[in-house]
Amino acid sequence: MNSAHLPVGMALVGVTVGFLSLRFFSGPKVGGFRLWGWAGLVMLVLFENLLVFHVGWISTFFTPLCWTGYILMADAAVYSLKGSSRLSDSLREFLLLALTSVPLWLIFEAYNLRMQNWTYVGLPSNVALRSFGYAWSFATIWPAIFETADLLRAMGLFSRPIRPHAPFSLAYRRVLVLVGALFLTLPVLVPVGFGQYLFAPVWVGFVPLLDPLNYAWGGRSLMRDWEKGDSSLFWSFMAGGLVCGVFWEFWNYWATARWLYIFPILQGWKIFEMPLPGFLGFPAFAVECFVMFESVKVLGSRLLQSRQGEQVSWSSTAGSD
Numbered sequence: 001m002n003s004a005h006l007p008v009g010m011a012l013v014g015v016t017v018g019f020l021s022l023r024f025f026s027g028p029k030v031g032g033f034r035l036w037g038w039a040g041l042v043m044l045v046l047f048e049n050l051l052v053f054h055v056g057w058i059s060t061f062f063t064p065l066c067w068t069g070y071i072l073m074a075d076a077a078v079y080s081l082k083g084s085s086r087l088s089d090s091l092r093e094f095l096l097l098a099l100t101s102v103p104l105w106l107i108f109e110a111y112n113l114r115m116q117n118w119t120y121v122g123l124p125s126n127v128a129l130r131s132f133g134y135a136w137s138f139a140t141i142w143p144a145i146f147e148t149a150d151l152l153r154a155m156g157l158f159s160r161p162i163r164p165h166a167p168f169s170l171a172y173r174r175v176l177v178l179v180g181a182l183f184l185t186l187p188v189l190v191p192v193g194f195g196q197y198l199f200a201p202v203w204v205g206f207v208p209l210l211d212p213l214n215y216a217w218g219g220r221s222l223m224r225d226w227e228k229g230d231s232s233l234f235w236s237f238m239a240g241g242l243v244c245g246v247f248w249e250f251w252n253y254w255a256t257a258r259w260l261y262i263f264p265i266l267q268g269w270k271i272f273e274m275p276l277p278g279f280l281g282f283p284a285f286a287v288e289c290f291v292m293f294e295s296v297k298v299l300g301s302r303l304l305q306s307r308q309g310e311q312v313s314w315s316s317t318a319g320s321d
Contacts, residue, residue, distance in 0.1 A: 005270045005271050005272065006253075006272070008271050009249065009250065009253070009271045009272045012246055012271065013246055013247070013250045016243055016246045016247070020151070020243070023155040023157075024077055024080075024081070024151075024155065027081055027154075027155055027156065028081075029080050029081065030080075030081065030082060030083040031079050031080050031081075031082070031083040031084075032079075032080060033076050033077070033079075033080045034075075034076040034079050034080075034085075034087075034088065035076075036072045036075065036076055036087060037072060037073045037075065037076020037077060037079075037080075038076070039069075039072055040068070040069040040070065040071065040072030040073035040074075040075075040076065041069070041073050042069075043065065043066075043068065043069030043072070044066060044069040044070060044073065047062065047065045047066060047069070048066070051254060056256075059254075059255060059256040059257075060122070060124060060133070060255070060256050060257045061133055061136070061257070062251060062254060062255035062256070062257075063137060063248075063251045063252050063255045063257070063258065064133065064136040064137045064139075064140055066247075066251045067137075067140035067144055067247075067251070068136075068140060070144065070147075070247065071140060071143050071144055071147050072087075074144075074147040074148060074150075074151050075087045075088075075147050075150075077151055077154075078147065078150045078151050078154045081151075081154035081155065082154045085150065086143075086146065086147065086150065094143065097142050097143050097146060097293065098139045098140070098142070098143050099139065100142065100293060100296055101138055101139050101140070101141045101142035101143065102135055102138045102139050104141075104142065104289070104292050104293070104296070105138040105141050105142075106138070108202070111187070111188065111199070111202050114188050114192065114195065115187060115188070115192070115195045115196055115198070115199055115202075115263075116192065116196055116262060116263075117196065117199045117261065117262065117263040118259045118260060118261050118262060118263070119259065119260055119262055120257070120258070120259050120260075121257075121258060121259075121260055122255070122256040122257045122258060123257050124257065133257060141289070142289050142293060144244050144247075145237065145240055145241060145244050145286045145289045145290075146240075146289070146290070146293075148240035148241075148243050148244050148286075149233075149236040149237045149239075149240035149286065149290070150236075151240075152236045152239050152240055152243075153232055153233075153236045157235075157236065157239065158231065158232040158235035158236050158239070159232055161229045161230060162226070162229050162230070162231050163229060164226075164227060164228060164229035165223075165226040165227050165229075166227070167227055168212075168215070168223050168227065173212035173215060173216070173223070174212070176208040176209075176211070176212050177208065177209055177212050177213065179208045179209075180205045180206065180207065180208035180209025180210070181205075181209055182201075182205075183201035183202065183204055183205030183208070183209075184201070184202060184205040184206065184209060186198065186201065187199065187201055187202055196263050196264055197263070197264070197265065199263065199281075200280075200281060203281040203284045203285045203288065204284045204288070205288075206288040206291055206292055207222075207284070207287055207288055207291050210291045210292060210294075210295045211223055211291050213295065213298075214291065214294050214295055214298055217298045217299075217302065218298070219294050219295070219297065219298035220233075220294050221294075222234050222287070222290075222291070233290070234287065237283075237286040237287045237289070237290050238283040238284075238286060238287060239283070240286050241282040241283040241284070241285055241286025241287070241289075242279070242282050242283050242286075244282060244286065245274075245279055245281075245282030245283075246279075248282075249271065249272040249273060249274045250272060252272065252273060253272040253273055258273070259273070260273055261273055261274060261275060261278060263275070263278075265277055265278075
């Protein structure tokens, strides 16, 4: 398998690109393909071709360059299919997603400091350039997953309704929160040699921890969607995570500055640089991305309402004086 990892990976990329292209071109269009989508397509074609000539800055920043082009192109494709998209609807919301992506991903980097599942090689020696590359790369993670999920939903995938679920009880939601907390704490409490095998719970744990809280706080919740008979959001992020996983590993493989997986599981069974079982983590991680960002939005909204309430209270008190 190790000697065949590149042909298998390239075949997987070809199938992924072919499927997305077929679904896009065969679907009805309600809007034009926006200018930024063409710019993204030019970026992808240009940088992938220039990589052959070993242009230093392109090979160093190859992964975030390609992801930037992909995000622009995916957003334009979403607009073409449904007449709206994240960039066209609210640039502010899109930038918030990109900016929030950096600290949210740093949570997983903090886990990795303890659990040692991946490492980075080929990074610029200049600290400023290295920091810039980190920030740019991390800022593409959440937008890539959200845009891919949007694209799959716009293609009409997973739109079939399901039987509505009975309301989730408070006791059930509390149990889920406890399970999520256990998933997220146990891997860092055990010895490192054992914890290296337990990154899977981290790729899952934020979903049972935070989705019940989003439910209780009135945010968008997967459980509330299931109560309404709608599982499209869940499955679009699951599938979107797998699509992004294929592209992440593909572009990372050719870059000079890249990550290597060092977790001790099936290192001889790789597709690009990822040991085969690792691909199972991408769908769960994508769902986590949705749940984590929703929690950020809900907490931000609650803090804003609290501050506004305090200002109104202060104004009322001052007026009475």
